[in-house]
Amino acid sequence: MQRRSLLKYMAMFTGGGAYSLSFPSLRAAIASESNVEWGYEEENGPALWGELSPDFGVCQAGQQQSPIDLEGALPAKLPELRLSYQEEALRIVNNGHTLQINTSPGNRITLGGQDFELLQFHFHHPSEHAVNGQRYLMETHFVHRNEHGEFVVLGALMQEGTKNEVLQLILESMPAIAGPEHTIAEVKVNMLQLLPEDQSAYQYFGSLTTPPCSELVRWIVFQQPIEISKEQEEQFAKVFPWNARPLQLLNRRFLLESL
Ligand SMILES: [Zn+2]
Incomplete structure (x- = not known):
């Protein structure tokens, strides 16, 4: 492709x-x-x-693009989300746009009774979504797809605080230049530690935030940020100084948030 x-x-x-x-x-x-x-x-x-x-x-022409500013959300009962991720060996790639971790079959979420397979997760610096106009240090996107080609992306915002140990393992293996995937068998990644404990979230229908910007994505962005250290942000920024798309208009969409 x-x-x-x-x-x-x-x-x-x-x-x-x-x-x-x-x-x-x-x-x-x-x-x-x-x-x-x-x-x-x-x-x-x-x-x-x-x-x-x-x-x-x-x-350029789409009316349901991402990311957006998460403000003015309507409280709603959101579909139940269940995460089923396993700890696994690190498969890491600098694809020239982001630092991406490819994941194995078997990691999935269930959203409202529907299964979506985790394909990969990756990072943006600064965060792509904003809350009331404010961007966070970074954002992780967990990209899932079902057999109909529909995507669910979980977004986890990162704010300054204590060092995140899983992010640290990943950063220590980050290739400085773009290239093929590396498998690092001795580094095991527990992805759940990159997600907040509280599952309260914003939800809206949008797009991939990178070309081809396909409008096939149900976005779930958690309200509670996770913490990373300033040093971790700076280490990521040395390789990816800015990989966040500008905010897009909500247009005729509803932004929902957990009741
Ligand atoms: Zn992304």
Whole structure:
């Protein structure tokens, strides 16, 4: 998928003649053959995502985009959420956009009686969702999908406090540059420690926060942040100084919060 979109991207910029090989992202894309066709810089950032590929059009035209400011939520009885995650060996990848941990089959959530399989989790710096206009230090996204291709993403906000031991294990294994996945068998990750104890949450329907920005996501963002240390934030920021999309409009959607 990444390679296909890279080829499309290259065709777009080389075919039109308006852009030459001096276009910096394109040069980088050709040089590394990695998925650097979009990013958070001026030349490839969120304001341009919708134009970078015909596949990314909804990033610009969509009316149900994420992230959003979590304010003015309506109290509601939300569907019951059950987490079933196992401790497992760390499979870590710097994909050029974020630090991602790939997870094995068998980790899942049940939401309102429906099963969704955990695919991976990853981090944003600063947080993508804001609460009353305020962003947090970081945010973790646990990405789940069911057999119909519908996504549920759990968002855990991170505020400054005591060091998180699981995040520490992950940061110590963080590749400084983009590359393939590494398995580190001796490092076991208990993902539950990256989630708050209190399951009270905001919920709304939105999108992936990265291209192709598909509007297939039921978002559950926990109200209680977890704590990380300032040093942990700084360590992540050395590799990912800014990988958060700007806030999107709520438009005609309902934002709900736990009663
Ligand atoms: Zn994310």
